[in-house]
Amino acid sequence: MAIPSSSAYQLLFCLLVLVFTPFPSHSADPDPLQDFCVADHNATVSVNGYPCKPKSQVTSEDFFYDGLSKEGDVKIGSGVLVGFADVQTFPGLNTLGLSMARADFAPGGLIPPHTHPRASESGVVIEGKLLVGFITTDNVLHSKVLTAGQMFVFPRGLVHFALNVGRGKARILVAYNSQLPGVALVSTSLFATTPPIPNQVLTKTFLVGDEVINEIRSKFRA
Secondary structure (H helix, E strand, O other): OOOOOHHHHHHHHHHHHHHHOOOOOOOOOOOOOOOOOOEOOOOOOOEOEOOEOOHHHOOHHHHOOOHHHOOOOEEOOEEEEEEEEOOOOOHHHOOOOOEEEEEEEEEEEEEEEEEOOOOOEEEEEEEOEEEEEEEOOOOOEEEEEEEOOOEEEEOOOOOEEEEEOOOOOEEEEEEEOOOOOOOEEHHHHHHOOOOOOOHHHHHHHHOOOHHHHHHHHHHHHO
């Protein structure tokens, strides 16, 4: 009987690697294993996400949400109100790996530099004129002034911002590939933590003295 050559063994090994190595999902959240899993906000069990509401308690209303039909009630940055349609406000999104938000900008309104640790973000300008941009891990800024109908995308985890540069109000609708993308503002992450980051860390980071750090911190206590 012929003995397989070394190249045949190498080919067999490659095939086994391809068969048994799982391919990564294209969404930020795990793929669902059932038709739906409406979030049970009253559950006492803590899991990575929310447990499913019993099917007998699921209603059609769990799959519809009108929260983005009006301005949001979450203040982010200066002159911006945000409304979120994520798993915490819209239970039907649970396990589906997506969510949305609406942001309304007053003239000069700014969503300051921040990240979404669990999602990429894409959006469209509905009204007004906005300067939007993100910074790569190579410290390259990609930015552009957009008007109604134009879109943008911010890769997952990268710092980004949006500034109303028009004369009137502005509005955007955005989508995330996570049911709960999270928001980490750069400024508050550095200067408004509990307990505070030691001054020694921040003075060495920004090459300034204690008086500068204390002055910036005081702005976030107001």
